[in-house]
């Protein structure tokens with residue numbers, strides 16, 4: 001019953017307070033919209049960066065042969081340190097913190113499919129390489145496996161752009177292609193990925209064959225480089241130290257010699273990025289809080305501006321027999337409706353913007369923004385609470401007065 | 411005669427900062443059903459204070475207020491709201507209409523609080539406004555009406571739930587004499603219809619219409635006379 005009274009009152013009141021209601025709604029609209037957009041884009045951008053960064057692989061370090069820069073146990077500096085595939089096997093068997101490891105041999109080769117040909121790098125790697133370096137097979141295909149390696153199969157896994165260069169739109173898996181004139185069966189095509197860092201070019205135009213096959217064809221004594229992935233529970237620093245310890249014992253160099261093997265630890269960049277995004281997130285939350293405070297002040301200001309006339313109105317209604325609960329219900333319904341409508345519009349508007357942006361083709365830089373429904377609801381909820389506090393406390397104060405006091409207050 | 415209002419040693423004190431002020435110093439008053447009573451007295455003598463207490467718009471500091479035998483002092487705020495809604499109609503000097511609502515909507519307000527259904531509400535509002543001669547101003551807002559018309563809307567509103575008692579605090583105070591006279595004749599009619607009416611006024615010509623005259627001074631009732639004899643004579 002009270003609710004019905006309240007609705008009738010509410011619509012009467014809304015009409016009078018057109019401007020106030022609109023302003024309040026706009027405040028809530030604006031707050032909701034800007035925060036939803038802020039978070040949607042912030043999250044999109046962050047995730048895009050993380051995806052790109054992860055394109056090269058998670059928790060990995062890449063090691064290249066180097067030249068010692070320090071004397072060690074009577075041995076001069078300037079010696080070349082070049083690990084072999086056996087050394088990588090040694091590290092694999094001894095290092096406890098290494099989760100995956102693979103040598104990587106590579107050379108340029110002429111790749112041919114029918115009339116199409118391309119001169120690209122071919123890499124000889126172990127099966128672990130794929131998972132470690134985030135070289136993921138597209139559906140319906142696979143990466144190199146242990147049997148390929150063991151039996152020196154002439155199988156090849158190709159990057160998605162290389163596949164397009166050679167096969168166009170045609171199916172590649174199961175087809176034969178020539179590598180320097182030798183026939184290879186395509187077993188897999190890489191799933192498209194974002195990659196913002198690389199060595200020897202992006203993975204999308206590389207091809208991979210078993211390292212055993214590679215050495216049967218090109219017989220290399222030393223690995224071109226090797227890639228190690230550490231257990232996520234330990235740090236890459238410790239893992240690197242462990243690897244260097246094993247290799248320095250074998251090749252007799254100072255394990256602290258940074259040039260004996262050159263290392264690219266991708267987790268360093270990642271750590272930077274993580275810190276950067278932490279700061280970015282704090283910044284976003286800061287702006288969000290500031291927006292909310294501003295919006296809240298706006299909402300409560302508008303609510304308070306009319307306290308004078310509202311108190312008189314409350315006095316009149318009480319004089320005519322309104323119970324306290326009727327008056328409070330009216331204020332609650334009013335505030336919730338105003339914030340609800342404003343919030344809904346803000347949300348819908350932000351949603352539309354978020355949906356429209358990917359159509360403008362900026363995905364590579366800002367990612368695909370995504371509306372955080374929970375976040376949006378929290379914002380609307382907070383503004384509603386601010387509105388309730390701003391609107392209901394004065395209303396409650398007024399409703400607790402004797403009618404004559406409310407009538408005379410101003 | 412049936413008694414409807416009884417005040418016993420009613421006092422009202424105001425505390426403003428350090429200042430303690432006794433606006434009513436012990437009022438004793440009995441009003442019977444159907445009484446037509448004028449309250450007169452100098453400004454600041456406590457007339458409005460008394461009327462507000464009678465209308466349950468304010469509470470006495472001490473003393474007893476019985477309405478139909480029921481002790482008002484001890485009622486809950488909801489019970490007081492219901493009394494204001496159904497048993498007492500209040501007419502203010504300043505009209506106190508809701509400025510954004512039409513005449514009809516203003517009259518409707520007490521009916522809303524009484525949970526009267528919308529069909530009945532529409533019927534009653536139309537009747538009430540016709541009764542005060544404003545059938546053609548139903549949809550006018552207060553800003554589109556004269557003072558006399560606004561006060562007639564206020565009277566219609568005070569009658570919405572058919573209260574037994576009408577309290578009016580200087581109802582003609584903001585009106586020219588012609589509009590004021592129209593309002594007074596409206597009270598005369600309500601009196602004939604059996605309502606109990608109390609009017610505060612400065613205007614002795616209004617007091618001449620009533621049957622009882624209460625004179626106040628300094629928070630006390632100075633005289634309490636029956637004029638009906640004079641009127642008959």
Ligand SMILES: Nc1ncnc2c1ncn2[C@@H]1O[C@H](COP(=O)(O)OP(=O)(O)O)[C@@H](O)[C@H]1O
Pocket residue numbers: 424425426431433451452453454455456457458459460
């Ligand atoms: N809310 C209040 N606070 C303090 N003093 C008040 C208040 N209301 C009325 N008074 C004082 O009480 C006295 C009686 O006022 P009131 O009943 O309005 O007189 P009247 O209606 O007879 O002119 C006046 O002196 C007035 O100043």
Ligand SMILES: [Mg+2]
Pocket residue numbers: 457458459579
């Ligand atoms: Mg007065």
